[in-house]
Amino acid sequence: MSRIPGRVPTTPPTLADVAELAGVSRQTVSNAVNNPDLLRADTLERVQQAIDELGYSPNRAARNLRTRASHLIGLRINAAQEGTANALMDRFVHSLVETSREAGYHVLLFAADHQDPLSGYDDLLRSTAVDAFVITDTYLGNPQAAWLETRRAPFVAFGRPWGVEEPRHPWVDVDGAAGSELATTHLLDRGHHRIAWIGWRRDSWIGEDRRAGWSRALRARGLPTTGLASRVEDTVASGREASAVLLDEAQPSAFVCASDTLAMGVLHTLAERGLVPGRDVAVVGFDDSQVAQVVPPGLTSVRQPLEDVAVEVVKALEGLLGHPPYVGPGVLLAPTLAIRGSS
Amino acid sequence: MSRIPGRVPTTPPTLADVAELAGVSRQTVSNAVNNPDLLRADTLERVQQAIDELGYSPNRAARNLRTRASHLIGLRINAAQEGTANALMDRFVHSLVETSREAGYHVLLFAADHQDPLSGYDDLLRSTAVDAFVITDTYLGNPQAAWLETRRAPFVAFGRPWGVEEPRHPWVDVDGAAGSELATTHLLDRGHHRIAWIGWRRDSWIGEDRRAGWSRALRARGLPTTGLASRVEDTVASGREASAVLLDEAQPSAFVCASDTLAMGVLHTLAERGLVPGRDVAVVGFDDSQVAQVVPPGLTSVRQPLEDVAVEVVKALEGLLGHPPYVGPGVLLAPTLAIRGSS
DNA sequence: CCCGCCGACTTGATCGTTCCAACGACAGCA
DNA sequence: TGCTGTCGTTGGAACGATCAAGTCGGCGGG
Known part of the structure; x- marks a missing residue:
């Protein structure tokens, strides 16, 4: 078991090597490491x-x-959507890696099979390759959460379990309604009265949540919302068309959007009409993507506290994997507003 | 070893369980899986x-x-740079995960300790947590590659080993000079004669490589380059300032930039002067980030074939981890040009 | 007929760690 | 002195897979 001195070992040292050198037994070395x-x-x-x-x-x-x-910790990575502004994942992944390192965990990435979105999970679970999962897409109808619950697999969700009465799994989410309320109030404070909303289709719970913040802020000042809202797909083209229609029919002086992608669509329309964002029309996006940070003249955007989300996710994971396992209540965090030239 | 029938097993089935059920020995089951x-x-x-x-x-x-x-496979994830347009990593990571899955590998993310950038590598290496690394920052002076070589750790670099005579490790890279030559030639074909360059500081090998493509394209048509180039930091603000100076002093009709970040800086200057990108002044970026795809009117940009890079990286890894290990020559891939409204 | 070989499968050992039961030494107490 | 309990440490077994060597029956050739 001992190594030949003066020679580079071809295999890494083991517990037994350390024990021999220190003149103690293997178990004592193990204790030195785990229970000093x-x-x-x-x-x-x-x-x-x-x-x-x-x-x-x-x-x-x-x-x-x-x-x-x-x-x-297993984290599924989705195909990067081309043509959208969503760089959310990038920031979150980094925060998660950083935070889980401090808790003694590493992050294992895996891709979903295109035919069977659950196959990746199943495989890792059965081969005991990961201790737990972090899932990020919790839109309604996503089978992951329900499936993982039936398999009794430990997991934490970034995103509320929309429409589920009593979730048995921990979750962390950002208050979307508070975010768009923050954005809308910011515009109201700047003197805007006619503030339009461009959001997602009605069956998107996240979209409706964010929309609620906009209408809440307007109603709080006794302002009407009718005719000022549009619900479309999350693409630049949709945002462009929707904003063009709204400008013609409702003459808003500002837009609040459910995503930076839609907000970029608004910027397209403004550019086509020779209008200057921030001077002629104000625009606010959602997610504070890299796009928002670099596009002229800077896009004001709701920023999710992803670093804090990661911290809470890892906390929940530690509870879940503790002895005995502990499932705490869901955690809802408040976003902030990154103010730039577009408002 | 046998399981109680009709009861849900609390632990996953083992090789021995399968062997018993099938009436064969453990080794036979192992062979069924690995050597059918x-x-x-x-x-x-x-x-x-x-x-x-x-x-x-x-x-x-x-x-x-x-x-x-x-x-x-270990992959270090760097802190996402706020305020830059670089979404390169996102696309590459996804491609790498996808490709390595097909080769039977998973990707393990880890973060660098801020004080000691090598600590993460050392830890994973000594505890034999990963088989190999993929490293992505190969700018000169980066200690990773040299350090990993002395540790005899298997790794593949995305990026050439600049300034090293005979690298003993495999690498894959994209031909930056060919990329900016492509961009410049595209602008020449559109009738531009005075094409400016905004790149990185002279000590950046990557920056000088990309710059070489620009000057090569101009010289091929007998056009001068003097007074048309600027070397700055990779920030939006630097791109904005550099383009303002160049417009005043050299009156170029087009810009080729070493990054989308710098190109966004040019767009800022154009917006401030009431100039329309693509109509009054053409702009081309580098990396085809999400920003380039959504900013009005669309930013023409050099696109790195990251999917192909991932494939080559995994190929090299398989060689490296094979028996016997095989280290092939470096692989240089050609980029393409994504043409949009800004040119 | 016997020997050697080959294909198909089995058996025992091993990878490096942690869990478990047991150990000796020493102190406290009767 | 002898019994009991605690502390620090020890040696053996186990986790679940693969590797290396061995067994066994059948087949072909000299």
């Missing part, structure tokens, strides 16, 4: 030295096998 | 049935421990 307070101070010191000298790091596979845990 | 052609047709059939019936999937940890391989 079980050792006497001088023994711990000696073992620590041996660990440092050999550059020992516990073999992941062996530990996983014995403890039946992988310390990996 | 070693079995007689009828035996294979019987084992397959048992596997399906139990829903068996090999335990990852056990397999990893025995084979000393994790079938995981």
